[in-house]
Amino acid sequence: MALIVHKYGGTSVGSTERIKNVARRVAKWHAAGHKMVVVPSAMSGETNRLLGLAKELSARPDPRELDVIAATGEQVTIGLLAIALMELGLKARSYTGAQVKVLTDSAYTKARIMDIDDRSIRADLDRGMVVVVAGFQGMDEAGNITTLGRGGSDTSAVALAAALKADECLIYTDVDGVYTTDPRIVEDARRLRTVTFEEMLEMASLGSKVLQIRSVEFAGKYKVPLRVLSSLTDPMMPIAEEAASGTLITFEEDQKMEQAVISGIAFNRDEAKITVMGVPDRPGIAYQILGPIGDANIDVDMIIQNASVGGLTDFSFTVNRAEYPKALEVLNSKVKGAINAAEIRGDDKVCKVSMVGVGMRTHAGIASQMFRTLSEEGINIQMISTSEIKISVVIDDKYMELAVRALHNAFGLDQAS
Amino acid sequence: MALIVHKYGGTSVGSTERIKNVARRVAKWHAAGHKMVVVPSAMSGETNRLLGLAKELSARPDPRELDVIAATGEQVTIGLLAIALMELGLKARSYTGAQVKVLTDSAYTKARIMDIDDRSIRADLDRGMVVVVAGFQGMDEAGNITTLGRGGSDTSAVALAAALKADECLIYTDVDGVYTTDPRIVEDARRLRTVTFEEMLEMASLGSKVLQIRSVEFAGKYKVPLRVLSSLTDPMMPIAEEAASGTLITFEEDQKMEQAVISGIAFNRDEAKITVMGVPDRPGIAYQILGPIGDANIDVDMIIQNASVGGLTDFSFTVNRAEYPKALEVLNSKVKGAINAAEIRGDDKVCKVSMVGVGMRTHAGIASQMFRTLSEEGINIQMISTSEIKISVVIDDKYMELAVRALHNAFGLDQAS
8 A cells, every 4th residue: 555646737637528537547546555646737728728818918917916817727627636536436635735735935936845734635645535636836925826837736746745755656648658759750769667867857858848847856856756657548457557657767776777878869949059259268258148148038058168269269059949039139239249249140940959868977988979970960060068967969950850860770769778 | 085895797807808997997996095805706607617517527516626616716807807907007916715814614605704804905905905805705714615605706795895894895797786677677667776785685585686695684784885886887987976876775774865665676487386275274284295395405485375264274385486396296295195185286387576665664555556556457466475575476477577567667666756
């Protein structure tokens, strides 16, 4: 008998029929003797509908009131799911974030969980109840409703699992796990049976949209075993089979069964590259360039400064493609003259491709094999950035699929190790 | 400078455009120097949509969870209205029932307000804020979300007005006041400038759907001046004109300007009449007949027992037309044999017409004038029931409009007094 947290995304609870399926699945786990806590998202489309209403009233709606509005999406789902569970003969009870209570800071629309009071939930579980908790939301010290930001229900589920010391947190979604890369790009992309938190963090931040990154950080910090699996399977499939499906995200490398050097290939098409050319190579120049960019609320991803030639250097960085025009404007109006740069160049037809794997730490030659593979395909590398378990390159947008497929093949990711 | 509570019904906040109009109207009152508390309902159709989802999951959804779901309707509106008010440059803040807090009993879906903590609202008002409070909802001692039942936002507004000792509670709706009768039936029905609480109670329970009856009881108990007026007027109309529009519901007969004997004519078409014939005239017989009816959750309205003839009497009562078949079945299966009644007769083609007025107390002859008027139109009276300020008759359904028009004319209700 274990304490299990299930989290269901918006698609999984997108209709009353689907909510009934979630109830059947939860009932099956409960019947197997587990204490069950379930965290549903809002029904798919609902959060967008609600925020759309607010946008009709104001171009910049007050964030406190946005959270009051958005939190209703999950509140509807918890009530519906509790009803569906009772219809199956189970005892069930719903909780909003405030009712639990899930205490957060007051950063509306992107609040962080500070503490979870688990007493009511534990008492209910001890009485054999299934507890349904609204994801995505909490309450600050003053009693204001807060939300955790997009995808925050993942974080809610992991935080609850941590507070309750759950045996496992299962994240049900519309994919059946974490893949070596996007199967829409590479046909023989393979589902990973396990992946480490570190790898998952690198994959998530690079565009694998399976899990909200903060939930992975949270799970790593509190060592919550996390499993991503599909909610589209038959809800009555044998529980042993279901418990072993999907991808397990482990917090110890030892637990990782598949000792491949590379776990996966992530990519991001929404990139743009900017180079400030001919800038004086002196202390503080990076801040003089990126300070105004940060002030304009533009996020910077990769940053590269070339070796200095004759006291002048080139300074390159990437931004989200949508913010490319704004970034150029800031540089031309506020930076170029101030630092006496020769030229501002940019390209918004680039993409980023990254290879991720904890095995990289102990295997030399990964980078060179990556560069050789791209070279053999005639793909020019425009920028390179590396970390302990990741190598990223910026290349021409049009070669993205080719690069991902070639690397996937070259590193044998289609073959189970 | 006064403390004013505005309540807006679902139609009045049925779209973001209408919410903007509500914000403009509230801003106008605020600009006139009043402290403003606003209580909106859910957007029209939203509560039905939410309860419909629950019904798709269960024929008898758990009432606690129904309240969790239904309460979200108003929660969305308070956030939207607060945003619309801020967009006009006002300071505004929303509160759910739980946040206020509006303490209720635990009778889910029909909870009663026990207490209102007005401290946060007063503090906000003192800081010049417009306070937006979700109608229809509260929280019980244990922190569970409760709702007050259909039309409960009226009660919320009146209860808040009572707790805050507001100078007036304005109920904005899609009609411009209380009429002498339904203008759809009688073309020259006239809006009443004032009506007493007692009259309003009789009118409301008889089918005038302007105000939820419990809100009127509440206003009478706590002596909250209540005004019903239209939200469909120009939001920028002069405030003095608006403040005097609609119908004022007064708690002292002295305040009533129009001293007409009769204030209005109410009617209800959803009636059915049942007569149990030839029952022994002995103590307890009424209970033997109506006990099983009550056990079947059928509400009884009028009850009449004729004088006894030879130890046998006839016993008549009315029920809602929708419950007529069920009532007949109960009587035939459980009552008829038990009390040895001669026959059960019924008619579901009847209606009830009622004349209401506090002036009735001091004016004799109202009943006879009513009966004469109906007689002159050839309308047979099947049942009669009277109270201090009301006379009701049951007549053939097909004569309803004719009866209402004839009485409206005979008592001069089309003429301002």
